[in-house]
Amino acid sequence: MVKINFVLSVVLMHFSIILSGQSLDSNTYSDGTIDAMVESLVLKMTTEEKIAQITGMRIKDLLVDGKLSVEKCRELIPNGIGHFCQFSTGQALNPEELRDLVRSIQGFLLQETRLQIPAIFHEEAITGFATLGATTFPQQIGIGCSWNPELVKRNTTSTRINMRAAGATFALSPMLDLSRTAHWNRHQESYGEDAYLTSRMGVAFVEGLQGDDLKKGVAATVKHFAGYGTKNNDAKTLYEEYLMPHEACIKIAGAKSVMPSYGVYKSLPISVNPTMLDQMLRREIGFDGMVVSDYGAIPMVYRKYKQAPDLMTAGAMAINAGIDIELSDPISYPLLFDAVKKGLVTEEVIDRAVKRSLIMKYRLGLLEKNPIIGKDGILDFDPPEFRELAYEAACQSIVLLKNDGVLPLKASVKKIALVGPNAATVQGLLGDYTYQAMRAFWKSEQFDPLNPKLVSLKEGLENRLGDSVTIFHERGCDWSAGLEAKIDKESFGDSRLGKLKLLTVEGLEQPNLQNALKISNDSDVIIAAMGENISLNGEGRSRKGIGLPGEQEAFVEKLLGTGKPVVLVLFGGRQQVIDKLEGRCAAIVNAWFPGEEGGNAIADVLVGKVNPSAKLCVTYPNSQKKEEVNYQNGYTDNNKPLYPFGYGLSYTKYAYSDLKMKSKIGIDKDRFEISMTVENIGDRDGAEIVQLYVSPKNTTSTMKHIQLKGFQRVFLKTGEKKRITFHVSPQQLVQYKENKWVVENGTYIFKLGASSVDIRLSDEITLKGGDLILEKGREVFFSESTVF
Numbered sequence: 197m198v199k200i201n202f203v204l205s206v207v208l209m210h211f212s213i214i215l216s217g218q219s220l221d222s223n224t225y226s227d228g229t230i231d232a233m234v235e236s237l238v239l240k241m242t243t244e245e246k247i248a249q250i251t252g253m254r255i256k257d258l259l260v261d262g263k264l265s266v267e268k269c270r271e272l273i274p275n276g277i278g279h280f281c282q283f284s285t286g287q288a289l290n291p292e293e294l295r296d297l298v299r300s301i302q303g304f305l306l307q308e309t310r311l312q313i314p315a316i317f318h319e320e321a322i323t324g325f326a327t328l329g330a331t332t333f334p335q336q337i338g339i340g341c342s343w344n345p346e347l348v349k350r351n352t353t354s355t356r357i358n359m360r361a362a363g364a365t366f367a368l369s370p371m372l373d374l375s376r377t378a379h380w381n382r383h384q385e386s387y388g389e390d391a392y393l394t395s396r397m398g399v400a401f402v403e404g405l406q407g408d409d410l411k412k413g414v415a416a417t418v419k420h421f422a423g424y425g426t427k428n429n430d431a432k433t434l435y436e437e438y439l440m441p442h443e444a445c446i447k448i449a450g451a452k453s454v455m456p457s458y459g460v461y462k463s464l465p466i467s468v469n470p471t472m473l474d475q476m477l478r479r480e481i482g483f484d485g486m487v488v489s490d491y492g493a494i495p496m497v498y499r500k501y502k503q504a505p506d507l508m509t510a511g512a513m514a515i516n517a518g519i520d521i522e523l524s525d526p527i528s529y530p531l532l533f534d535a536v537k538k539g540l541v542t543e544e545v546i547d548r549a550v551k552r553s554l555i556m557k558y559r560l561g562l563l564e565k566n567p568i569i570g571k572d573g574i575l576d577f578d579p580p581e582f583r584e585l586a587y588e589a590a591c592q593s594i595v596l597l598k599n600d601g602v603l604p605l606k607a608s609v610k611k612i613a614l615v616g617p618n619a620a621t622v623q624g625l626l627g628d629y630t631y632q633a634m635r636a637f638w639k640s641e642q643f644d645p646l647n648p649k650l651v652s653l654k655e656g657l658e659n660r661l662g663d664s665v666t667i668f669h670e671r672g673c674d675w676s677a678g679l680e681a682k683i684d685k686e687s688f689g690d691s692r693l694g695k696l697k698l699l700t701v702e703g704l705e706q707p708n709l710q711n712a713l714k715i716s717n718d719s720d721v722i723i724a725a726m727g728e729n730i731s732l733n734g735e736g737r738s739r740k741g742i743g744l745p746g747e748q749e750a751f752v753e754k755l756l757g758t759g760k761p762v763v764l765v766l767f768g769g770r771q772q773v774i775d776k777l778e779g780r781c782a783a784i785v786n787a788w789f790p791g792e793e794g795g796n797a798i799a800d801v802l803v804g805k806v807n808p809s810a811k812l813c814v815t816y817p818n819s820q821k822k823e824e825v826n827y828q829n830g831y832t833d834n835n836k837p838l839y840p841f842g843y844g845l846s847y848t849k850y851a852y853s854d855l856k857m858k859s860k861i862g863i864d865k866d867r868f869e870i871s872m873t874v875e876n877i878g879d880r881d882g883a884e885i886v887q888l889y890v891s892p893k894n895t896t897s898t899m900k901h902i903q904l905k906g907f908q909r910v911f912l913k914t915g916e917k918k919r920i921t922f923h924v925s926p927q928q929l930v931q932y933k934e935n936k937w938v939v940e941n942g943t944y945i946f947k948l949g950a951s952s953v954d955i956r957l958s959d960e961i962t963l964k965g966g967d968l969i970l971e972k973g974r975e976v977f978f979s980e981s982t983v984f
Contacts, residue, residue: 248278254524269308279488282319282634283318284326285635290329291576292575295570317362317366320368323336326634329577329648331582331583331648333586335627335788336371336385337384337387338627338789339397340388341786341811341812341813345396345399348397361577366414367405369405369416370418372394373423373424374389374438381734382735385628385629387441388814389815394441399448399449415556417451418442421455421456423459432898442454447975451485452556453485453487454486455487458490467489468519470516492524497514498528509535511531515545516541594801596783596810596846598778598781602721602761605802610664610665612661612719614653615715616725618727619654620652620655623731626789630791637736653799655796657795661803670711673712674747676745701731709751722763723763724755724762725767728772742771744773749774749776765798768789771815774838775818778838808844809844809909811887815831817837827952828900848914849878852949853875856872859962860962860964869924874886876915885950887950888946889948890902893943897940899940923982928976929963930970940967
């Protein structure tokens with residue numbers, strides 16, 4: 197617990213007075229325009245005050261023996277500060293303590309610094325507000341499989357409420373990188389391999405987090421700009437695909453913060469790359485917000501990439517290229533005025549970054565006469581309605597990959613053998629950049645599984661089955677021998693990686709293989725909860741291969757040898773290659789990292805209370821080849837997946853019929869309609885995700901083989917049918933060719949299906965007229981849909 201010392205208590209007493217009506221500077225903010233306000237303020241600033249506004253730091257530097265120190269504040273932030281970085285994952289504070297700490301620091305800045313400018317407190321928010329006790333949602337790759345933007349928006353709306361209550365106004369989320377290989381350790385943070393799906397989900401994320409009024413919302417940071425985790429030097433792929441989610445979030449959702457990646461573009465680190473940060477981001481996309489560095493990315497230009505002779509030059513290169521804020525422990529931007537003296541950067545460029553920092557604070561309401569910092573009273577970061585939302589998100593994220601009829605579990609099943617390392621533990625529930633994973637990985641600390649309450653699969657099954665079924669539990673094997681993952685200290689990531697060691701799971705009894713096999717032989721069904729945990733997947737964690745870790749595959753082989761039906765439940769942040777097991781398992785469920793309600797959600801899928809509806813947002817590989825796979829290129833005999841993009845089973849069946857669309861339209865037409873009927877022809881209510889794809893009829897076209905251009909999630913009671921109409925724009929068929937955005941005339945095949953290969957209906961449409969050049973660039977990103 198952080199205790200506020202006596203001197204700071206005095207500051208806090210004055211804080212309410214400051215919030216109740218005192219202006220930061222009534223003369224500065226009297227003329228009513230943001231630019232004039234900011235311009236006036238910058239003119240008053242000293243060199244030191246300017247540097248303060250374009251740097252960030254950590255709260256720990258202001259603490260002495262766990263207590264906030266006014267002396268440290270006076271020493272380290274006498275001129276204010278731009279950001280406090282990962283302010284809640286760096287602490288272990290309950291909601292009220294966290295809020296009061298934020299208020300006390302803001303009170304110091306408002307009371308004791310000359311310009312009285314509050315700081316931005318930022319945090320990770322990819323699975324909810326990353327702080328002690330807050331709702332933990334499924335990891336983003338699982339949410340991607342829900343194909344439900346409205347669900348994403350509801351999730352991030354709850355995140356906004358929690359963050360604002362603590363006094364936070366800025367998030368380092370969402371992650372919009374397209375990931376086309378499960379070997380990438382940050383694969384789990386993505387929405388998968390497709391630009392259209394990622395863009396739809398990303399826009400919803402930003403809209404929910406920022407809300408209708410940014411002065412009451414939380415600024416979203418779209419990252420990592422652009423093409424991180426892949427090769428991004430091909431202009432066509434970069435523009436059409438890797439830039440699309442960022443561009444959509446900026447143009448549609450109004451994202452005002454961007455984080456460049458640790459990667460490179462045309463051999464130059466993106467942190468100092470004006471082509472990407474100035475030309476593409478600002479001139480072409482039209483971004484007018486603030487660019488923040490990834491943690492330690494600017495010094496890396498000197499230390500790892502060797503593209504600068506010293507830290508000062510690295511800082512000058514970054515701010516010249518367009519990075520406005522250095523995070524998280526700045527050592528380059530404090531040297532910028534020395535760089536001015538050497539002619540490496542101008543003071544005007546520095547002022548530009550300072551203004552962007554201040555404009556962001558204004559947009560967030562921090563420069564109001566009465567800035568609202570946190571919410572009074574007792575705070576609950578995991579109220580029942582948020583837990584229910586986490587449960588719903590987990591249910592919609594779980595993909596049923598195979599089912600020979602064993603699921604949902606029959607009433608005749610009276611004895612279940614629940615085995616595997618993820619059966620009764622919670623480490624497989626948590627994605628990277630959750631509060632728990634952050635504390636475990638970066639702090640090497642055990643987390644509290646009761647705050648918020650994390651529901652294991654064993655507990656979930658016990659909750660649902662009660663005394664009607666006997667559950668025998670035995671781990672049977674570990675996740676892996678000594679954890680086969682390792683810290684990748686040479687990777688181009690956060691500089692803290694070099695000081696870390698992987699967390700081990702403590703307090704577990706040794707697995708008993710023989711007992712696991714005994715209870716399996718004595719049971720009606722075996723549920724094998726396998727896969728990964730926090731230490732085996734995430735940023736900076738390098739793992740050999742993408743199969744089941746350690747001896748898990750051998751263990752499942754022994755379970756199959758019992759002759760009893762095996763339900764394989766996979767936890768983790770990536771597709772795990774199971775080609776040798778797939779044909780013999782009775783059912784396979786991919787749960788990903790399902791969050792705090794994961795155990796209840798999986799149990800309800802297994803027993804049939806929930807009809808699974810999720811569809812893969814990635815291609816499921818059938819080998820451990822280290823190569824990228826993209827469904828848009830088509831699957832060949834040499835590259836045939838275990839399960840294709842868009843695939844997922846249900847406990848019911850759906851029929852597609854009555855496709856209607858025009859055969860010809862003008863290429864300049866606003867939109868055209870594609871309609872069809874979907875019917876639930878099974879005996880259970882359920883939700884189907886109808887997917888709309890397009891392919892060029894011309895086999896020599898430079899357009900990808902097949903591309904997603906729309907989707908609609910629709911709930912249908914048994915026997916019910918609904919009519920879905922997609923309103924498609926010809927501009928969605930745009931390509932980037934010879935530095936232009938071009939919609940080519942000709943004939944296209946539109947396809948409606950249950951996956952990218954399970955096409956149920958298709959027809960052709962011809963775009964008439966000359967090729968359409970989009971002089972203003974891409975403006976229409978999505979189809980619209982109606983359901984009757």
